[in-house]
Amino acid sequence: MANHQSALRNPHSAIRTTCPYCGVGCQIDLHVKDNRIFCVEAPFDAAPNYGRLCVKGRFGLDFVHHPSRLTVPLIRRVSQKPGARIAATVPDEWREASWDEALDLVATRLLDLRRRHGPDSITANACAKATNEDNYLLQKYLRAVIGTNNVDHCARLCHAGSVAGLQLAIGSSAMSNAIAEMPDLECFMVIGSNTAETHPVIATFLKQAVRKNGARLIVVDPRQTEMTHFAELWLREKPGTDTALFSAMAYVIVQEKLYDAPFVAARTEGFEEYAASLAEKTPEWAAAITGVPSEDIRRAARIYAGARAAAMYWGMGISQSTHGTDNTLTLTNLALLCGHIGRPGTGLNPLRGQNNVQGCSDMGGVPSFYTAYQPVTDPAVRAAFEAAWGVPLPAEPGLTATEMVDGVLTGEVRGWYVMGENPLMSEPNQAHARHAVEHLEFFVAQDIFFNETNVYADVILPAASFAEKDGTFTNSDRRVQRVRQALPPPGQARADWEIVADLARRTYAIRNTQYAGAASWSYPSPSAIWDEMRQVTPDFGGISYARLEREGGVHWPCPSPDHPGTPYLFADDFPRGRGRFWPVEYATASELPDADYPFLLSTGRVLYHWHGGTLTRVSALDAAWPECTVEMHSRDAARLGLAGGDWVDVTSRRGRISARLLVTDRSPTGMIFIPFHFAEAAANVLTDNRLDPRAKIPDYKVGAVRVAAATAAPDRPGAATPLTDRGAIKDPLG
Amino acid sequence: MPASTGTIVSLTINGRTVRVPPGTTILAAAREIGIDIPTLCYHPNLTANGVCRLCVVEVVGARTLQPACVTRAAQDMVVNTETDRVYTARRVILELLASTVDLSETPDVLAYIERYGARPERFGGGRRREFPVLDDNPFYVRDYSKCVMCWRCIQVCAEDVQNTYALTWGGRGFGSHVTTAFIEDMPDTTCVFCGNCVGACPTGALKGKVEWQMGQPAGGE
Numbered sequence: 001m002a003n004h005q006s007a008l009r010n011p012h013s014a015i016r017t018t019c020p021y022c023g024v025g026c027q028i029d030l031h032v033k034d035n036r037i038f039c040v041e042a043p044f045d046a047a048p049n050y051g052r053l054c055v056k057g058r059f060g061l062d063f064v065h066h067p068s069r070l071t072v073p074l075i076r077r078v079s080q081k082p083g084a085r086i087a088a089t090v091p092d093e094w095r096e097a098s099w100d101e102a103l104d105l106v107a108t109r110l111l112d113l114r115r116r117h118g119p120d121s122i123t124a125n126a127c128a129k130a131t132n133e134d135n136y137l138l139q140k141y142l143r144a145v146i147g148t149n150n151v152d153h154c155a156r157l158c159h160a161g162s163v164a165g166l167q168l169a170i171g172s173s174a175m176s177n178a179i180a181e182m183p184d185l186e187c188f189m190v191i192g193s194n195t196a197e198t199h200p201v202i203a204t205f206l207k208q209a210v211r212k213n214g215a216r217l218i219v220v221d222p223r224q225t226e227m228t229h230f231a232e233l234w235l236r237e238k239p240g241t242d243t244a245l246f247s248a249m250a251y252v253i254v255q256e257k258l259y260d261a262p263f264v265a266a267r268t269e270g271f272e273e274y275a276a277s278l279a280e281k282t283p284e285w286a287a288a289i290t291g292v293p294s295e296d297i298r299r300a301a302r303i304y305a306g307a308r309a310a311a312m313y314w315g316m317g318i319s320q321s322t323h324g325t326d327n328t329l330t331l332t333n334l335a336l337l338c339g340h341i342g343r344p345g346t347g348l349n350p351l352r353g354q355n356n357v358q359g360c361s362d363m364g365g366v367p368s369f370y371t372a373y374q375p376v377t378d379p380a381v382r383a384a385f386e387a388a389w390g391v392p393l394p395a396e397p398g399l400t401a402t403e404m405v406d407g408v409l410t411g412e413v414r415g416w417y418v419m420g421e422n423p424l425m426s427e428p429n430q431a432h433a434r435h436a437v438e439h440l441e442f443f444v445a446q447d448i449f450f451n452e453t454n455v456y457a458d459v460i461l462p463a464a465s466f467a468e469k470d471g472t473f474t475n476s477d478r479r480v481q482r483v484r485q486a487l488p489p490p491g492q493a494r495a496d497w498e499i500v501a502d503l504a505r506r507t508y509a510i511r512n513t514q515y516a517g518a519a520s521w522s523y524p525s526p527s528a529i530w531d532e533m534r535q536v537t538p539d540f541g542g543i544s545y546a547r548l549e550r551e552g553g554v555h556w557p558c559p560s561p562d563h564p565g566t567p568y569l570f571a572d573d574f575p576r577g578r579g580r581f582w583p584v585e586y587a588t589a590s591e592l593p594d595a596d597y598p599f600l601l602s603t604g605r606v607l608y609h610w611h612g613g614t615l616t617r618v619s620a621l622d623a624a625w626p627e628c629t630v631e632m633h634s635r636d637a638a639r640l641g642l643a644g645g646d647w648v649d650v651t652s653r654r655g656r657i658s659a660r661l662l663v664t665d666r667s668p669t670g671m672i673f674i675p676f677h678f679a680e681a682a683a684n685v686l687t688d689n690r691l692d693p694r695a696k697i698p699d700y701k702v703g704a705v706r707v708a709a710a711t712a713a714p715d716r717p718g719a720a721t722p723l724t725d726r727g728a729i730k731d732p733l734g
Numbered sequence: 735m736p737a738s739t740g741t742i743v744s745l746t747i748n749g750r751t752v753r754v755p756p757g758t759t760i761l762a763a764a765r766e767i768g769i770d771i772p773t774l775c776y777h778p779n780l781t782a783n784g785v786c787r788l789c790v791v792e793v794v795g796a797r798t799l800q801p802a803c804v805t806r807a808a809q810d811m812v813v814n815t816e817t818d819r820v821y822t823a824r825r826v827i828l829e830l831l832a833s834t835v836d837l838s839e840t841p842d843v844l845a846y847i848e849r850y851g852a853r854p855e856r857f858g859g860g861r862r863r864e865f866p867v868l869d870d871n872p873f874y875v876r877d878y879s880k881c882v883m884c885w886r887c888i889q890v891c892a893e894d895v896q897n898t899y900a901l902t903w904g905g906r907g908f909g910s911h912v913t914t915a916f917i918e919d920m921p922d923t924t925c926v927f928c929g930n931c932v933g934a935c936p937t938g939a940l941k942g943k944v945e946w947q948m949g950q951p952a953g954g955e
Binding site for chain 2: 008009031033036037038039040041042044050051052053054055058059062196200204207208211212230607608620621623624727728730
């Protein structure tokens, strides 16, 4: 029995593509009439979602039709001086320009900076929302045309801690196992991941594992997420105490000899030193630090170690920390100890956030690597790319996204090219980041909307959305899937790859260069870009557009056309050879609450919004959660004389925001939670820009704030309506 | 489902022998050899419940007709999917459905009506299942006058997909219908607006708001 067919629908003309929101990579069919998407369905027979969607994918794609889409290149009327750069939020401050004028201006200004201050004075943000092809060309532009490795993207702000830890332990940083394995899990841990809200479709498969397959679930989270309702054991640790908890689990596993000795002997190194480092890390020691009863720590260790196969899934709670790398290492230690890696139903699985954050990194949108993590510092690799691109390439790794911000203030960085990101909403310590942006000499942004960051630009280039271009995304489990055009871009907007290629041709023309590479910037279609990429990227060699058409998706690594792809990694060995144990000492460099700032602030997301809100605040989703909420435990609220719906001022050492209070016991006492989607009450005004020394990732989950009743309700739309009457805002435990 | 363990089962459907793993349903076995059995509530991704009874078949030796979507194949079972008794049952089911529910956006059922020669007018003039359109949230609209109570929406909201339990049954007998606990508006329930119910609805009773609005007569609200 097929689905219903209204007169509007024609299943044969629906466009199959990939959802642009999160890293699950759901396959969707766009039903279009008169250039309007009127219905989004999910095919029941297609991986990875098999007919399932969440509210964002099914009902939140209407942003593509929003009247505020950018449709024509824009240039600032008043030229901006470094140090005095201001935001241009009024239309009159911009003038419309032709593509010729806008791109020639960008090329001229970037080349001018390059001549005066060197190629490393220019940095770029690649885009985890854009396609693999868009990102491949952007990093190629920076490396081959400008001559710098200064390209990074928002993965720095999400899974950098996971990447750094996984690279140290096993030499690879992608999710090791496939989504398809989830319904058949025997045992798994969900750690610092609000999966039901951030990866809702993956959450349905995880719930299915518990409810229909009898899987044993351990949730580790200070906050009562929906996943805790499905857990056999919920370890409600104090925020930021992960390393103590997991080291104590390892202590139990070693002491009770629950570890997989043959695996440790055959596949790992450093066990003796590691085991010795655990000597003092008893469950009682950890209980004092984490607040988790020692008996629960023992139980968790026995459940995880005792399973035939056990998987770990984690999110920002592990990574976004001044010790995100250490957090990850305590997880890799556990998996190596128990041999829960390299088989179906096991694995080390960081759940990737953005739809194409995996692909953006895979395509070289990071300062240290070309495609598929081939190091820019490796002379042989560099020689191969120099031969393929026909230009000499820089040998030094570039700046990370967080270092770029500081680089502007030291004068090291002068020019910035931002493709589709909104760093002022997503970087920590907004005032600091804004201060840096104000000091830029030249700033070009490429986007589908104005956002909080690109209003500071000199030039804005209007881009096509996911629904208006072809290409590929790579989801969280390394599955490369097609993106297909369903609509024409609005106005003069063009696909990101077209813009970058055009810019590259103009940059070469102005430089009047003799390099052979100049000729190679003419691409008839995204598949031509993809084919160039896989010629220099052995891991993708076997994935062609024709094959994606046939199979729907392929998990890389896939080195040859007859290779089936790799749903789970490390069956035989690790990229670094043996998996390495890393002793980790419990410590924190986070800003902890004190007398002046007594509350711990944790930031994150709600189901109905996406990150900086650029897409979801202009979609139907905004009606469901139209304003920022400050989540506080009922006992804290009572102590402060506050009630749900009260306006409060939240103040940190960086700044202050006002929002309404949502009283709920989801967060423990002493902690508040604020989603970071809302520009009018941006959580990242409050967060600190202290970093993990290895991963350069900021601390979004632990900071210190004070909360007080607001002196006056801010003048915002909907402020007069009671909070409980605004969309679906409610206490999920109430 | 233990699909591939144990001994292979051999049964006869419409005179043809088919061998299937134990646990296979009659519906799946029939489809294996290209025999088409009509279904309405059945969905391959969801738990089968045998609610609509359109897939009933005659199993030799069984007192009553058996729903093919939930009845397991057994050794030496003899099944007929196209007998007069089966046709009569399917025809009456279709007549009762079509005389009470708006099936205008369910072309598969309209095709079955044709195929089985159902005459819904035999029950013409009786009560129809009519409900006010429920438009209580930003994302989807519920028009239960089109609902055939196949149970799919309730299942996907429960253990089959979302584990949210926002939808349930209300009423009794002819008045039974899909509703929310305490008949709350959707935003006040546990609903997370995944719309997986909308995706599973076979009749257009559940529809995304944009599509629903576009389907309204021009010049309407």
